Amino acid sequence: MLLLAKNNADIAKKIPTSTNYECSVVFKLYYDCLKSLSDAILRLDGKKSASHYCCFAYVCKKTKIPLKLFEELRQKRNKIQYYGEPISRQYWLKEKEKIEKYIRILKQFVKKQAI
Numbered sequence: 001m002l003l004l005a006k007n008n009a010d011i012a013k014k015i016p017t018s019t020n021y022e023c024s025v026v027f028k029l030y031y032d033c034l035k036s037l038s039d040a041i042l043r044l045d046g047k048k049s050a051s052h053y054c055c056f057a058y059v060c061k062k063t064k065i066p067l068k069l070f071e072e073l074r075q076k077r078n079k080i081q082y083y084g085e086p087i088s089r090q091y092w093l094k095e096k097e098k099i100e101k102y103i104r105i106l107k108q109f110v111k112k113q114a115i
Contacts, residue, residue, distance in 0.1 A: 005036040023092035024080045030099050031077045037106035044113045
């Protein structure tokens with residue numbers, strides 16, 4: 001799962017973000033990183049989740065990360081995935097650093113738990 005998250009992040013960094021479409025593709029890859037890392041935390045605890053929301057709620061409780069952030073990202077991802085509504089380049093540029101920060105936090109958390 002760590003490898004999957006790393007691969008998604010590596011691919012995302014290679015994609016330009018000059019259009020809303022490109023930003024949406026990169027956003028989904030970063031979201032998938034967060035989801036993969038969250039799944040890894042659940043598996044390390046011997047748990048499974050029925051939905052992305054449940055997975056993120058568990059991880060946020062465990063890591064003290066605000067669920068509100070993950071819920072916003074989940075809703076944005078669903079709009080892209082199910083309704084074809086891209087995110088704006090402005091939104092991506094505003095949120096990118098925050099998302100990268102939480103990816104780093106989850107990676108560190110997984111590595112500590114795996115020891």
